[in-house]
Amino acid sequence: MVNGKFNSDVVIGLEIHFQPNLKSKLFCSCATKAETKKNENSKDEPNTRTCVICLGMPGSKPMLNKKALDYGLKLGLALNCSIALELIFSRKSYFYPDLAKNYQISQFELPLGKNGEIVLSSGKKIGIERIHLEEDPASLVHPNTIHDSAYTLIDYNRSGICLIELVTKPEMRSPEEAREFLKKLRTILQYLEIFDEQTGVIKADANISIKESGYVRSEVKNITGFKEIERALLYEVERQKQAMQNNEKLVMDTRGWNALTGKTTRLRTKETEADYGYIIDPDLVPIDITQEMIEKTKRGLPELPDEKIKRFITKHKLSPIDAQVLAMERVLAELFEKVAEEIDPILAAQWLRHELVKVANYHKLALDQLRIEELEIVELLSMVEKKEISDRTAQQILSLLTEKGFSPRQYVKEHKLTIVSDTKELEELCKKAIAESQPAIDDYKAGKEIALNNVVGKVMKYTKGTADAAKVKDMLKKMLR
Amino acid sequence: MNINTTQQQLEKINEEYHYFNKLCNVQTKKTGKLKDYVISVKDALCVKDVETKGGSAILEGYKPLFNATVIEKLLAEGATIIGKTSQDAFGFGTFSTNVGNNMQIPLNPFDKNHSTGGSSGGAAGFTQLAKKKGIKHIALGESTGGSIAAPASFCGVYGLTPTYSLVSRYGLLDYANSLDKIGPIAASVKELAMCLSIIAGHDEKDATSSKTSIPDYEKGLSKPIKGMKIAVIKECFGKGIDPAIKQNILETIETLKKQGATIEEISLPTTTEYALEAYYILAMCEASTNLAKYCGIRYGRHEKLEGNFNQYFSKVRSHGFNKEEKRRILLGTFARMSGYRDAYYIKAAKVRTLIIQEYKKAFEKYDILISPTMPMVAPTFDEIKRLTPLQHYMVDLMTVGPSLAGLPHISCPTGFKDNMPIGTMFIADHFQEEKLLQIASSIEELNHG
Ligand SMILES: [Zn+2]
Numbered sequence: 001m002v003n004g005k006f007n008s009d010v011v012i013g014l015e016i017h018f019q020p021n022l023k024s025k026l027f028c029s030c031a032t033k034a035e036t037k038k039n040e041n042s043k044d045e046p047n048t049r050t051c052v053i054c055l056g057m058p059g060s061k062p063m064l065n066k067k068a069l070d071y072g073l074k075l076g077l078a079l080n081c082s083i084a085l086e087l088i089f090s091r092k093s094y095f096y097p098d099l100a101k102n103y104q105i106s107q108f109e110l111p112l113g114k115n116g117e118i119v120l121s122s123g124k125k126i127g128i129e130r131i132h133l134e135e136d137p138a139s140l141v142h143p144n145t146i147h148d149s150a151y152t153l154i155d156y157n158r159s160g161i162c163l164i165e166l167v168t169k170p171e172m173r174s175p176e177e178a179r180e181f182l183k184k185l186r187t188i189l190q191y192l193e194i195f196d197e198q199t200g201v202i203k204a205d206a207n208i209s210i211k212e213s214g215y216v217r218s219e220v221k222n223i224t225g226f227k228e229i230e231r232a233l234l235y236e237v238e239r240q241k242q243a244m245q246n247n248e249k250l251v252m253d254t255r256g257w258n259a260l261t262g263k264t265t266r267l268r269t270k271e272t273e274a275d276y277g278y279i280i281d282p283d284l285v286p287i288d289i290t291q292e293m294i295e296k297t298k299r300g301l302p303e304l305p306d307e308k309i310k311r312f313i314t315k316h317k318l319s320p321i322d323a324q325v326l327a328m329e330r331v332l333a334e335l336f337e338k339v340a341e342e343i344d345p346i347l348a349a350q351w352l353r354h355e356l357v358k359v360a361n362y363h364k365l366a367l368d369q370l371r372i373e374e375l376e377i378v379e380l381l382s383m384v385e386k387k388e389i390s391d392r393t394a395q396q397i398l399s400l401l402t403e404k405g406f407s408p409r410q411y412v413k414e415h416k417l418t419i420v421s422d423t424k425e426l427e428e429l430c431k432k433a434i435a436e437s438q439p440a441i442d443d444y445k446a447g448k449e450i451a452l453n454n455v456v457g458k459v460m461k462y463t464k465g466t467a468d469a470a471k472v473k474d475m476l477k478k479m480l481r
Numbered sequence: 482m483n484i485n486t487t488q489q490q491l492e493k494i495n496e497e498y499h500y501f502n503k504l505c506n507v508q509t510k511k512t513g514k515l516k517d518y519v520i521s522v523k524d525a526l527c528v529k530d531v532e533t534k535g536g537s538a539i540l541e542g543y544k545p546l547f548n549a550t551v552i553e554k555l556l557a558e559g560a561t562i563i564g565k566t567s568q569d570a571f572g573f574g575t576f577s578t579n580v581g582n583n584m585q586i587p588l589n590p591f592d593k594n595h596s597t598g599g600s601s602g603g604a605a606g607f608t609q610l611a612k613k614k615g616i617k618h619i620a621l622g623e624s625t626g627g628s629i630a631a632p633a634s635f636c637g638v639y640g641l642t643p644t645y646s647l648v649s650r651y652g653l654l655d656y657a658n659s660l661d662k663i664g665p666i667a668a669s670v671k672e673l674a675m676c677l678s679i680i681a682g683h684d685e686k687d688a689t690s691s692k693t694s695i696p697d698y699e700k701g702l703s704k705p706i707k708g709m710k711i712a713v714i715k716e717c718f719g720k721g722i723d724p725a726i727k728q729n730i731l732e733t734i735e736t737l738k739k740q741g742a743t744i745e746e747i748s749l750p751t752t753t754e755y756a757l758e759a760y761y762i763l764a765m766c767e768a769s770t771n772l773a774k775y776c777g778i779r780y781g782r783h784e785k786l787e788g789n790f791n792q793y794f795s796k797v798r799s800h801g802f803n804k805e806e807k808r809r810i811l812l813g814t815f816a817r818m819s820g821y822r823d824a825y826y827i828k829a830a831k832v833r834t835l836i837i838q839e840y841k842k843a844f845e846k847y848d849i850l851i852s853p854t855m856p857m858v859a860p861t862f863d864e865i866k867r868l869t870p871l872q873h874y875m876v877d878l879m880t881v882g883p884s885l886a887g888l889p890h891i892s893c894p895t896g897f898k899d900n901m902p903i904g905t906m907f908i909a910d911h912f913q914e915e916k917l918l919q920i921a922s923s924i925e926e927l928n929h930g
Contacts, residue, residue: 052546052547055779056774056779057545057546057547057780058527058533058535058540058543058545058654058655058780059526059527059533059545059547059549059651059652059653059654059655060547060651060652061650061651061686061687061688061689062688063685063686063688064688091770093769093770093773093814093817095773095776095794097778097790100774100779101773101774102770102773102774102776103770103773151786154778275818275819277769277770277814277817277818277819277822278817278822279766279767279770279817279826280830281658282657282658282659282689282767283655283658283687283688283689284688284689285688285689
């Protein structure tokens with residue numbers, strides 16, 4: 001990889017694991033989540049969601065959860081992977097106390113999908129080397145910290161839960177590209193509805209190297225969450241650059257990411273690759289993946305972000321940036337499409353991508369956690385479109401709408417929020433304001449232009465913000481001439 | 482049969498012959514085809530709440546939480562499960578001399594100085610003895626590379642190894658999952674057929690179990706074998722075979738001819754040359770992954786918690802595994818490691834495909850293939866001690882071919898040499914158990930009728 005094969009100074013490859021939102025484990029019918037009864041907090045007692053299969057009891061045999069294959073196929077096809085003709089599982093042997101069978105059922109020889117890609121907005125393609133299904137091990141529990149506990153407990157509730165692993169080619173040339181890649185991946189997962197962002201875990205191992213060191217790789221293990229992956233990449237690139245500037249020699253190593261300190265630390269210098277002694281799992285017969293299954297899954301795929309962006313631009317005449325922002329959030333994109341049937345698409349796009357996102361940020365909620373009724377939004381925006389209410393009024397109503405349901409039109413009527421466009425009425429109100437603002441008027445007349453805002457504010461107050469502020473200002477200026 | 486008498490009888494027999502690792506008395510209903518039968522079960526099969534250790538000290542004290550599917554099926558027919566029969570630990574052996582640490586070696590019912598054969602030695606030995614004592618009994622055995630046929634031959638009983646996937650493996654302690662088959666051992670062909678009818682069939686708990694429809698195996702027994710095309714495997718009569726056995730097989734062939742079967746000779750060069758090596762590589766690779774979980778954390782043997790976990794596991798394993806278990810784990814692990822994987826594991830899998838093709842071609846032309854079950858009669862324990870590990874493995878030459886190809890085969894008692902029984906083996910195409918039972922039945926009539 002040395003000698004100028006890369007024309008940029010950073011090389012990043014990612015290995016991403018996420019837990020698809022399946023109800024049962026990969027090879028048994030145990031639940032993936034603790035059952036929550038009404039009026040009870042979700043309690044996940046250790047080792048309660050287990051059976052002879054996920055505990056690897058002698059004589060038990062794994063049975064594939066077919067839905068996991070559906071999910072894998074969906075993702076593979078959405079990423080334009082070539083799909084294997086057979087689903088084959090292998091035993092990946094390694095010893096660790098959290099591994100019930102001392103081998104993990106994974107895929108090796110023939111991954112479910114390979115040679116896919118995600119296209120960045122620049123048009124650059126990031127290759128997906130492979131995607132495959134595998135089972136999760138159990139979790140180790142320490143009564144105190146890992147160092148000062150006298151014993152280790154094992155909770156097998158996670159044991160056997162399905163994971164989907166996705167390995168990229170080392171084709172990202174900056175943490176920013178990696179961020180865009182991850183954002184795109186996240187959006188695709190949203191569209192496919194195979195990952196629950198609220199409860200699902202996404203983890204990554206990242207390979208990072210820079211040109212200055214001759215591309216000596218560090219592997220950062222176990223970074224959890226989309227945001228953390230980006231943080232870790234930024235830190236690690238910076239660390240490597242710093243090291244080179246200080247004339248340190250970089251060596252291949254494996255590092256851990258500490259989200260609290262925001263730093264990576266060396267776990268070990270790279271030894272030889274672990275040898276997992278893979279064999280085909282003889283308890284699971286190969287399952288044919290037929291052209292029919294592939295076609296059926298393809299037909300069932302939703303319209304994906306890239307196609308949506310194109311359609312928003314051609315059909316709704318949105319700017320590329322508006323189209324992109326909307327399409328990258330499934331909730332926004334779907335809402336936009338419904339609203340755009342009734343409202344001017346460009347107006348709708350502006351309101352959704354700016355105002356709705358602002359409301360979500362204000363409430364510190366994800367978009368799909370907001371209470372959104374498209375009919376209410378349409379009613380609200382149609383008043384904006386016809387200039388029946390001011391932008392400010394509409395913003396306030398939008399914020400309220402995401403908390404509880406009501407008719408915006410009714411609300412405007414009840415609270416008399418219609419724009420005051422009657423000039424006579426406005427003139428009366430301006431006169432009233434002038435009469436009540438003698439000191440400000442004096443200042444204004446003395447040349448302090450800014451003092452007039454105070455008077456405008458009063459008029460806005462009388463009209464509960466429904467008047468057009470610019471128009472009021474003009475009116476006041478004329479009257480004070 | 483009075484169960485109490487049987488229990489006392491069993492304890493007495495066991496003191497003398499070591500056929501059981503554990504005695505029990507499990508019956509859930511008193512009606513059904515097996516209501517008058519006692520059933521012994523190879524220790525590799527899970528019986529709920531009954532210590533099940535696959536003949537290995539590493540699983541001492543392990544009581545499964547569930548019944549193997551075959552056990553459920555037998556219980557549903559009114560069977561009484563009387564115990565877990567002794568075996569080579571995890572099935573690793575041909576003579577039942579590789580029993581787990583602290584366990585006893587089963588003795589041949591014809592002469593206690595001789596081996597019962599293995600690895601289902603206790604099962605076959607007890608089947609012969611039960612017959613002599615008039616106990617209505619069928620044994621469930623398990624075969625990976627010949628572990629039903631070999632002891633059946635050495636103990637003079639019938640042993641049927643069904644097509645791979647015909648009988649559910651759910652609840653079977655794994656040796657080599659792609660080779661393991663559960664099958665009956667009995668004193669008569671009729672009992673084999675009855676038992677197979679009960680245990681065969683698809684099981685939704687075993688992904689590898691076949692969905693083929695199950696015929697009534699008992700019904701086909703009386704069909705004449707006239708017109709059956711039979712081939713004798715030429716290579717099985719080469720060097721190393723006991724001349725008395727060769728003679729006996731030739732006589733068996735004559736009787737089959739008299740009944741109207743046509744007999745020809747066939748050569749299976751690939752199978753003869755490579756089956757043994759391919760079998761051992763695949764079996765050990767799979768076995769080494771299966772046995773890794775026995776480390777004293779979850780199942781069976783525990784020891785005092787001392788040292789770090791590597792030290793603890795090493796201690797549990799060094800006490801729990803016998804020499805042969807350790808040998809197979811190490812060889813199997815070696816053969817699947819990168820660097821050796823292509824030369825061993827992958828190549829063995831390819832050879833297996835070639836062998837299946839060779840058999841399939843033979844079955845285009847013939848209904849049945851014949852060979853001796855074993856090249857010798859049951860050896861004495863002294864003779865076994867003198868065998869090198871390689872010679873040990875060589876004994877399986879006849880049985881590993883059909884095992885590797887997943888073909889059904891049956892060992893039938895066809896005579897004696899110096900008072901020790903001789904077995905003849907018949908092999909049929911996949912799912913052609915009916916033909917095997919039919920031919921076995923016609924021989925049985927001649928021997929006894
Ligand atoms: Zn489970």
